[in-house]
Amino acid sequence: MRRKKYTKSKVMxxxxxxxxxxxxxxxxxxxxxxxxxxxxxxxxLMKMVGMDDCDKYYRLTVKGWRHHLNNRIHERKRxxxxxxxxxxxxxxxxxxx
Numbered sequence: 001m002r003r004k005k006y007t008k009s010k011v012m013x014x015x016x017x018x019x020x021x022x023x024x025x026x027x028x029x030x031x032x033x034x035x036x037x038x039x040x041x042x043x044x045l046m047k048m049v050g051m052d053d054c055d056k057y058y059r060l061t062v063k064g065w066r067h068h069l070n071n072r073i074h075e076r077k078r079x080x081x082x083x084x085x086x087x088x089x090x091x092x093x094x095x096x097x
Contacts, residue, residue: 004032011036012045012060012068020049020057040064065093 011033015021027034037058040046045064050057060068069090073083 006033006036008036008040009068009071011040012064012071015040015046015058015060015064016068020059021046022055022057024055025051025053062093062096066090069093 011021021037023033023037037046041048041058044061045067046058047061048056049059069086073086073090076083076086
C-alpha cells in the first residue's frame with residue numbers, strides 16, 4: 001500500500017500559512033491532496049479563495065481554524081507540551097464568530 005503524502009492535519013496546516021494552499025488544476029482527482037481538500041471544502045472547514053490558469057488557492061474558514069487549533073491543543077496536551085499560545089489564538093478566532 002502506498003504511503004500518503006498528505007494528511008488532513010498537514011493540509012489544514014498548509015492552509016494557515018501566509019500564502020494560501022495551492023492545488024494544481026492538474027492534480028489527479030484521486031490523489032490524497034485533492035480528496036482531502038474536497039472533504040474539507042464540503043464540510044465547511046476550507047474555502048477556495050482564488051484561482052488562476054494553473055492553480056486553485058484555499059484557506060481555512062473560521063470553523064476550520066477552530067477545528068485545526070482544537071486538534072493542535074489536544075495533541076500538545078497529550079504530549080505534555082504548552083498550549084498557551086494556541087489557546088490565545090483560539091480566543092482570537094472565537095471572537096471573530
